[in-house]
Amino acid sequence: MSLTVAFAALFAGVVVWAILARKLSAKPWERSVAADLEAGGTAAGTPPAKVGLWAFLGVITSLFGLFITAYWMRMEHAHGGQADWNPIAVPRQLWVNTALLILSSAAMQWARSGANHARADRVRTGLIAGGLFAWVFLAGQLLAWHQLSASGFIASNPAVAFFYLLTGVHGLHLLGGLFVWGKTVVAMARPGVELVDLRLSVELCTVYWHYLLLVWLVLFTVLLST
Amino acid sequence: MAYVAIADRDHVLHDPETFIRKYIWSQDHKVIAIQYSITAIAIGLVALGMSVLMRLQLGFPHAFSLIAPNNYYQFITMHGMIMVIYLLTALFLGGFGNYLIPLMCGARDMVFPYMNMLSYWVYLVAVLVLVAGFFIPGGPTGAGWTLYPPQSVLPGTPGSSWGIVFMLVSLGIFIVAFTMGGLNYVTTVLQARCRGMTLMRMPLSIWGIFMATVLGLLAFPALLVGAVMMTLDSLLGTSFFLPAVVSMGQPPTHSGGSPLLFQHLFWFFGHPEVYIVALPAFGIVSDLLSTHARRHIFGYRMMVWAILAIGCLSFVVWAHHMYVSGMNPYFGFFFATTTLIIAVPTAIKVYNWVLTLWRGDIHLTVPMLFAIGFIFTFVNGGLTGLFLGNVTVDVPLSATYFVVAHFHMVMGVSPILVVFGAIYHWYPKITGRMLNDTLGRIHFWLTFLGTYAIYLPMHYLGILGVPRRYYAFGGTEFLPDSVQSVNAAITISALFVAAVQMVFLFNLIWSLRYGKPAGGNPWRATTLEWQTPDTPPKHGNWGPRLPVVYRWAYDYSVPGAKEDFIPQNQPPDAQAPATHEQVAKP
Numbered sequence: 001m002s003l004t005v006a007f008a009a010l011f012a013g014v015v016v017w018a019i020l021a022r023k024l025s026a027k028p029w030e031r032s033v034a035a036d037l038e039a040g041g042t043a044a045g046t047p048p049a050k051v052g053l054w055a056f057l058g059v060i061t062s063l064f065g066l067f068i069t070a071y072w073m074r075m076e077h078a079h080g081g082q083a084d085w086n087p088i089a090v091p092r093q094l095w096v097n098t099a100l101l102i103l104s105s106a107a108m109q110w111a112r113s114g115a116n117h118a119r120a121d122r123v124r125t126g127l128i129a130g131g132l133f134a135w136v137f138l139a140g141q142l143l144a145w146h147q148l149s150a151s152g153f154i155a156s157n158p159a160v161a162f163f164y165l166l167t168g169v170h171g172l173h174l175l176g177g178l179f180v181w182g183k184t185v186v187a188m189a190r191p192g193v194e195l196v197d198l199r200l201s202v203e204l205c206t207v208y209w210h211y212l213l214l215v216w217l218v219l220f221t222v223l224l225s226t
Numbered sequence: 227m228a229y230v231a232i233a234d235r236d237h238v239l240h241d242p243e244t245f246i247r248k249y250i251w252s253q254d255h256k257v258i259a260i261q262y263s264i265t266a267i268a269i270g271l272v273a274l275g276m277s278v279l280m281r282l283q284l285g286f287p288h289a290f291s292l293i294a295p296n297n298y299y300q301f302i303t304m305h306g307m308i309m310v311i312y313l314l315t316a317l318f319l320g321g322f323g324n325y326l327i328p329l330m331c332g333a334r335d336m337v338f339p340y341m342n343m344l345s346y347w348v349y350l351v352a353v354l355v356l357v358a359g360f361f362i363p364g365g366p367t368g369a370g371w372t373l374y375p376p377q378s379v380l381p382g383t384p385g386s387s388w389g390i391v392f393m394l395v396s397l398g399i400f401i402v403a404f405t406m407g408g409l410n411y412v413t414t415v416l417q418a419r420c421r422g423m424t425l426m427r428m429p430l431s432i433w434g435i436f437m438a439t440v441l442g443l444l445a446f447p448a449l450l451v452g453a454v455m456m457t458l459d460s461l462l463g464t465s466f467f468l469p470a471v472v473s474m475g476q477p478p479t480h481s482g483g484s485p486l487l488f489q490h491l492f493w494f495f496g497h498p499e500v501y502i503v504a505l506p507a508f509g510i511v512s513d514l515l516s517t518h519a520r521r522h523i524f525g526y527r528m529m530v531w532a533i534l535a536i537g538c539l540s541f542v543v544w545a546h547h548m549y550v551s552g553m554n555p556y557f558g559f560f561f562a563t564t565t566l567i568i569a570v571p572t573a574i575k576v577y578n579w580v581l582t583l584w585r586g587d588i589h590l591t592v593p594m595l596f597a598i599g600f601i602f603t604f605v606n607g608g609l610t611g612l613f614l615g616n617v618t619v620d621v622p623l624s625a626t627y628f629v630v631a632h633f634h635m636v637m638g639v640s641p642i643l644v645v646f647g648a649i650y651h652w653y654p655k656i657t658g659r660m661l662n663d664t665l666g667r668i669h670f671w672l673t674f675l676g677t678y679a680i681y682l683p684m685h686y687l688g689i690l691g692v693p694r695r696y697y698a699f700g701g702t703e704f705l706p707d708s709v710q711s712v713n714a715a716i717t718i719s720a721l722f723v724a725a726v727q728m729v730f731l732f733n734l735i736w737s738l739r740y741g742k743p744a745g746g747n748p749w750r751a752t753t754l755e756w757q758t759p760d761t762p763p764k765h766g767n768w769g770p771r772l773p774v775v776y777r778w779a780y781d782y783s784v785p786g787a788k789e790d791f792i793p794q795n796q797p798p799d800a801q802a803p804a805t806h807e808q809v810a811k812p
Binding site: 009011023024025026027028029046048049051052055056058059062063066067070073074077078083084155156157158161165169 | 538
């Protein structure tokens with residue numbers, strides 16, 4: 001729990017400092033600022049979808065942070081007398097999957113830089129490759145689930161339960177990303193579509209992909225430390 | 227069709243024409259706000275009805291046989307859960323947040339209108355799943371609104387097989403709905419404010435709603451984590467929370483789960499939830515006081531900083547709900563300290579409200595009555611919070627009516643008074659008609675005095691040691707007989723207060739048709755929502771040109787000004803209220 005609090009404090013601190021501190025010292029009641037026509041959010045130039053995505057990443061961070069906190073607290077609890085936590089051998093498949101997810105993220109980055117350099121072919125290749133790698137990653141996760149259950153599935157062992165829970169929640173988030181990816185691919189396939197129309201979607205997909213890769217790396221480390 | 231929230235438009239786009247697109251599958255934030263509000267109030271009435279039944283049981287235990295002990299626990303649970311989450315959270319953020327954010331920030335709509343619409347419909351599904359819990363075998367869960375395991379999933383508790391699952395699933399769906407709405411509110415406040423609307427010119431209502439949304443986005447995941455893990459415990463036999471207990475003589479089905487882990491997760495959500503409800507109330511009440519006292523809000527910057535400070539601090543006080551769960555004394559000391567620290571920014575707000583009234587030109591309109599009533603009730607409820615925040619005082623009082631009185635005063639009655647004040651205040655903008663003033667005054671006085679008649683005696687009962695959560699009392703020789711008389715009196719007051727709410731509902735419906743026409747700005751207020759070209763505002767809010775803001779939201783009774791208020795969009799030197807053609811480019 002202290003970890004989550006530390007995160008929350010850090011997050012709040014960064015938000016307050018970076019976005020607000022400068023603006024929050026304004027004295028709006030003074031007449032001299034009456035002519036100050038500094039725009040509200042509109043002049044910032046950041047597309048709302050981007051801000052929305054970053055806010056969503058904050059929500060996910062909180063969610064996974066709490067899941068990981070719960071994992072550690074439950075493990076501590078088991079070590080404090082209730083010896084029901086039987087460490088599991090993490091399936092080898094996960095190493096392959098990790099490589100796949102890194103490839104997926106790299107392909108998305110390739111697409112994004114293609115969008116910045118007006119290279120439609122690179123966007124197409126990168127986007128499709130990135131999505132496909134992600135699908136293969138999900139299939140690999142299912143395979144890992146299968147391998148683990150074949151080696152004897154005991155629901156009451158919290159190590160097993162957490163393995164399914166954490167990988168499952170991560171997979172669901174990736175599926176959500178793939179839904180947006182699918183919409184982007186469909187938009188790309190439409191005749192006469194311009195690269196500028198896709199640029200934001202590609203960029204946001206890439207950010208989300210990198211973020212889920214980061215989440216996965218943390219989760220994988222946590223699962224290895226069983 | 228949805229369109230960009232922050233652009234001027236010269237021609238009328240295709241506004242929705244059909245009834246369904248306009249009122250049902252609407253992407254207009256104002257329609258969604260009304261949908262949210264009606265749903266929240268409807269489910270809130272269900273919770274009100276349950277509290278009436280519980281009060282009848284407590285006040286006249288032998289006269290009625292309306293509910294059995296199991297029903298009593300189910301009603302306690304559902305009453306708490308509905309009031310806190312499905313009514314107050316949904317009404318403040320989904321209702322007022324949706325209505326006020328675009329209008330007060332000078333935007334045409336939320337930045338993601340489609341997601342906003344989805345948010346309402348998903349919320350409706352959550353409510354329906356919750357209601358469905360009443361009709362399943364075993365009925366809804368009776369575990370108490372905190373849903374503590376292991377009792378919530380073990381046989382013996384009402385609804386332990388399916389009721390609890392429906393509850394958890396409904397909460398999960400609610401959180402999805404809230405997240406979709408919440409991302410909208412945050413992004414709209416950050417990205418869609420009109421020209422000149424700097425952060426420090428935003429009305430405090432928006433600040434309160436904004437910070438509450440941030441809290442919700444970061445805190446609701448804790449409830450989601452708890453709900454998911456408990457659902458798995460209950461359905462798949464995992465042991466996240468469930469310890470190896472011998473239940474009803476049956477051998478244990480679970481291994482060594484940690485019930486305390488759930489309590490941590492629940493209250494890591496549960497305490498910020500208090501402020502998710504309170505911060506919008508703080509913000510709205512600031513605007514009501516300022517408008518109806520015709521005086522600028524005292525210490526605007528301090529108010530903003532206090533909102534931010536309360537928001538941050540609310541994440542480090544959760545374990546003061548767990549003093550009696552068994553914890554390290556140093557841990558308790560830490561949380562008692564943070565709990566007392568959070569009283570500082572809260573007290574600053576209270577002082578500033580009172581100082582706003584000081585030498586103001588106070589108009590005792592109905593919204594103002596509710597706002598002043600809020601200050602009283604909130605101070606009362608807050609002060610008992612200082613008692614309960616201390617470990618040594620909390621331990622003997624924790625399981626008594628003192629706690630019931632405290633949290634009903636501070637986060638039941640206080641925010642509801644603000645809700646009423648806000649409805650009386652903004653109803654003219656929403657419908658174009660005033661609510662009936664006489665009925666409003668009757669509603670206020672009977673509600674305000676009635677809730678005091680309910681909750682003040684409860685403090686006394688608590689100090690006597692009357693335990694909470696009990697269906698009926700027996701074997702409690704240490705309690706004098708007068709306790710029963712007090713309980714009967716409380717019940718009678720509660721029936722009165724519940725009945726008075728019907729007057730309010732009648733007023734809402736009656737005034738829709740027969741209320742006095744309100745005009746665009748009946749309260750002579752400065753904020754942007756009162757400056758719309760149409761009342762009620764049309765789809766797109768602002769006509770062809772977005773407003774431009776030149777000043778803060780609290781220019782009331784400015785010396786030398788012609789009127790006692792200057793709208794935010796009035797240019798510095800213009801005599802008449804601004805129209806956009808008169809605006810000189812900077």
